[in-house]
Structures are given as structure tokens and as C-alpha cells.
Amino acid sequence: CPCPLPSGDTALSRLVRRLLSARRSLDLCLFCFSCPQLARAVQLLHRRGVRVRLVTDAQYMGLHGSQIGRLRHAGIQVRHDQHSGYMHHKFAIVDRRMLITGSLNWTTQAIQSNRENVLVLEDAEYVKAFQDEFERIWEEYNPANYSFFP
Amino acid sequence: CPCPLPSGDTALSRLVRRLLSARRSLDLCLFCFSCPQLARAVQLLHRRGVRVRLVTDAQYMGLHGSQIGRLRHAGIQVRHDQHSGYMHHKFAIVDRRMLITGSLNWTTQAIQSNRENVLVLEDAEYVKAFQDEFERIWEEYNPANYSFFP
Numbered sequence: 608c609p610c611p612l613p614s615g616d617t618a619l620s621r622l623v624r625r626l627l628s629a630r631r632s633l634d635l636c637l638f639c640f641s642c643p644q645l646a647r648a649v650q651l652l653h654r655r656g657v658r659v660r661l662v663t664d665a666q667y668m669g670l671h672g673s674q675i676g677r678l679r680h681a682g683i684q685v686r687h688d689q690h691s692g693y694m695h696h697k698f699a700i701v702d703r704r705m706l707i708t709g710s711l712n713w714t715t716q717a718i719q720s721n722r723e724n725v726l727v728l729e730d731a732e733y734v735k736a737f738q739d740e741f742e743r744i745w746e747e748y749n750p751a752n753y754s755f756f757p
Numbered sequence: 758c759p760c761p762l763p764s765g766d767t768a769l770s771r772l773v774r775r776l777l778s779a780r781r782s783l784d785l786c787l788f789c790f791s792c793p794q795l796a797r798a799v800q801l802l803h804r805r806g807v808r809v810r811l812v813t814d815a816q817y818m819g820l821h822g823s824q825i826g827r828l829r830h831a832g833i834q835v836r837h838d839q840h841s842g843y844m845h846h847k848f849a850i851v852d853r854r855m856l857i858t859g860s861l862n863w864t865t866q867a868i869q870s871n872r873e874n875v876l877v878l879e880d881a882e883y884v885k886a887f888q889d890e891f892e893r894i895w896e897e898y899n900p901a902n903y904s905f906f907p
Contacts, residue, residue, distance in 0.1 A: 638860070692870030695860050708874065710788070710845050710860070720842030722894065724858065726876070726883065733876065744872065 639667040646674035664694040686748035789817040796824035814844040836898035
């Protein structure tokens, strides 16, 4: 594989290790997703039987380098907005107990070149607020509600 | 003034109220800043004698609608990166005790049209990590280190 999982003690490898700790579920709410290493970690979890759900932005999911098509091809459920505004969140929730959020878009550019922050929170109050937002978006972006053919 | 401070119980008015609670210092680390209401709140704090420091991204600070020039004109200290990567943080620290961070860029587009999150944390451990990052960036972007004329 051209993109092995990162090793060592980089910010990316620490993020991947947090994701790979998932045993039951991984809920992803990501403005854009083009980092191959992170996509590989998500696919690995899916193959292990972890329930992966991914919400993303419609305008960014088709851009060059996007991993969304690859993840859908692997059988992962993806839903997207259909608004002109951006679905600009960038968070992950592991097993409904660990929130990973911040300024970081899941792109190679962001990981390699930008100044960014990633917060990891296990405080139930914060996790619940983001889990509730995820569930709202997941329902709102249900393909049954799409209206491309009004 | 064409942009009064927001009232009522909107997300923007709640954010403004948090900012206006500052008594001694406001440290801002913002990828882009074009929201006039937020700029007005920052100017008000500056006039009250709160020490405001602002770090921003060089490529975005000159874009149409940016409030950076206006804030500098008002006498607020602003520093920016000089890299090709983005200074992509979007956080504020009030009185070195309250961290406000998330996906939200301080733009009218983000506030009006996007799905975004803003976290408010007063846990000392998280505040310190972001305060330390702010101080690192503030020193790194000291104009004495600029090298436009190598």
C-alpha cells in the first residue's frame, strides 16, 4: 500500500492511534477528507466491524484528492449536505465516549503545512453536545430527504 | 454605526457576550476575521483598556471584507505569519482563563451560512495548552523576525 499507517510520535500518528482505539462506533463529521493515512485507518476500522458513519460537505467531497469515493467504495456509509453553506465541522467521536475536534481539516496540506489544533475530550457533557449534533445532521442529510429532482 | 452589537440569544450574541466579559486581556489567534460585529466587540474591549493581541494569517488578512486593517488602525497589535502554510487556528482566550475555540472562522459567511461548532472551556489544562501555543506564535511572528528584505 502506498500510504502506510504513520508510526512514531507525530501529531498524525497520535490522531490515528486515538481513532484505532474504536471498538464499536466511529462517527465522523468532516468538512473535507483527503488525507490517505486517515482514510486507511477508517477503512481498517470498517473492516474490523466498527460501525463507521461519515457526514461531509457536498461541495468539497468531489475535489481532487478527496477520499470520500474510496470510502464509499469500501462500503462505508456517507451522507452529505445539500446547502450552499459549508458543513464546516471537523470532528470525530469514538465509541460515543471520546470527542476529537479542532481546527484541523483531514487533509495532507493541513497536517503537513498549517498551524492547527486538535482537542481530545472525554467529558460526557461535551461529547453529548457533539453526538447530538452528529445525530441531527445524520438525519437531516438522510438521502431520503434529498431533493435534486424537485 | 452600521453594525450594532448583536442582541438576543443567537450564537453570535452569546459569543460576543463571552468576549465582552474580558477585564484584562484578550488573545486572538484567527485564520480570518471579517465579521464586523465581532470586530466591533474587539475594538470596544481595546477602548476599555483590555490588552488585545491578535495573530492572523498573512494570506487572508488582506482579503475583501477583512477587519484586520480596521483593527490595526484602531491601535490593536496584530502579528501575522510569513509562511505558505495557513495559520489555521480559530481561538480566543479571555483573561488567560477562558478558551473559546472550534471550527468557526470569524466571518459573516461562517456565522450566517455554515454548520459550525464553538467550544468554551475553562479547564486550566486546556487553556494553558492554547495559551502556550499563542505565546509561541506571538514570539515567532514578531515583526523583528520578518524577512521581506532578505
